[in-house]
Amino acid sequence: MQLLFIADPLDHFKTYKDTTFSMMREAAARGHTLLACEPRHVMWARGGVVSARMQAFTLTGDAKDWYRTDGAAQQRPLKDVGAVLMRKDPPFDSEYFYATHLLEQAEREGARVFNAPRALRDHPEKLAILEFPELIGPTLVTRDADDVRAFHAEHRDIILKPLDGMGGMGIFRVREDGLNLGSITETLNKFGAQTVMVQRFLPEIAQGDKRILLIGGEPVPFSLARIPQGSEVRGNLAAGGKGVALPLSARDREIAETLGPVLAARGLLLVGLDVIGDCLTEINVTSPTGFQEITQQTGFDVARRFVDALEAALAA
CATH class of the missing domain: 3.30.470.20 (ATP-grasp fold, B domain)
Known part of the structure; x- marks a missing residue:
């Protein structure tokens, strides 16, 4: 079976810890054919179907030069491969959002995409927890600095984070003294222009x-x-x-x-x-x-x- 991985450039992989690489290694061990592209390589034009410039490649087993390309990249319909695995790292920005729409169109044309593009859109990683309030701690989602101050006054020790961060980027802790709460809030909410998440600090x-x-x-x-x-x-x-x-x-x-x-x-x-x-x-x-x-x-x-x-x- 041919498996297309939509991901960051292969040259950027840190194979000693990369989860997508471990997927590729297991799939190759089972005899599946590996293909790769980046989201920017996916396109659609009227009269055609969603396609991508796909590069076939083989794992070498070498820790440094870990793959070799097999021939030139080819423009092919996504529906013609066995499965499409969307493994592009965050952030979930506008381009990622647009990519999910192209992938959903590919699904309508017969492609099998994992995770499902609509589900990716419907479950923003910070906000998806709001559906399950019984499982989460005290949480606030707001643009308003006054809301943040009131939440801090109630809980005293809080975490603030942007909704589009990854890898711990942009996470701040404000303790009982409230030191720099105003400045941190302004940095994250851009003076009310962007929504932030605030949670009680969990020791x-x-x-x-x-x-x-x-x-x-x-x-x-x-x-x-x-x-x-x-x-x-x-x-x-x-x-x-x-x-x-x-x-x-x-x-x-x-x-x-x-x-x-x-x-x-x-x-x-x-x-x-x-x-x-x-x-x-x-x-x-x-x-x-x-x-x-x-x-x-x-x-x-x-x-x-x-x-x-x-x-x-x-x-x-």
Whole structure:
């Protein structure tokens, strides 16, 4: 089967930790043909179908020169490959949004796309938790600085973050003294022009911001706890957090089993839930990661579980 990965440029991959690479490696081991393109290579014109300039490639097994291209890139319809895997990293900006519309048109033409483009649009990673208030901590979404001040006055120790950030970018903590609250709010909300999320600080972050993976609606039995280091408040691996694989707790499993069937039914084959303590904090659907860290530390082959689920979805 031919699998098209829509992703960042292959030359940018850090294969020692990249989840998309682990998917590719497992798929290739099963005999699937690998194709790649970037979102900018996807196009549509009247009278035709959604197509992309696709590059076939082969994994070499070498840590540095990890792939070789097979011939020249070719413009081909997305509906003609076995599956399209949308693995472009955030941010979810206007171009990502437009790409989901092109991919949805490709679905109408017969392409099989994972995660489903409409589901990607319908589940912005910060805001998707609003549908499940019983699983989250105190949370505010607003543009208004007065709302932020009132939330801080009630909860005293808060986290502020932009809605389009990734990897811990733009996350601020404001403690009881309220130091720099006004300046931080202005930085994030652009004087009322942009919406921000504010959440009560959860001290359980010291034990890690847990990434729980759902594949085909079922939880992987281990989470990846991203533990802040030193004086850092962010556990994100991109912000220097330490990743430690842990068995799911009873609460982790409760959250996963509540959300898994709901999200899978909407076309989300792979989801990353972020949980701090007992609280759901984000639902990641664009390009969830953590496969390699969990596999290396526990022996549980996450990529194998994913490709199993992908093949099952295609056969259904």
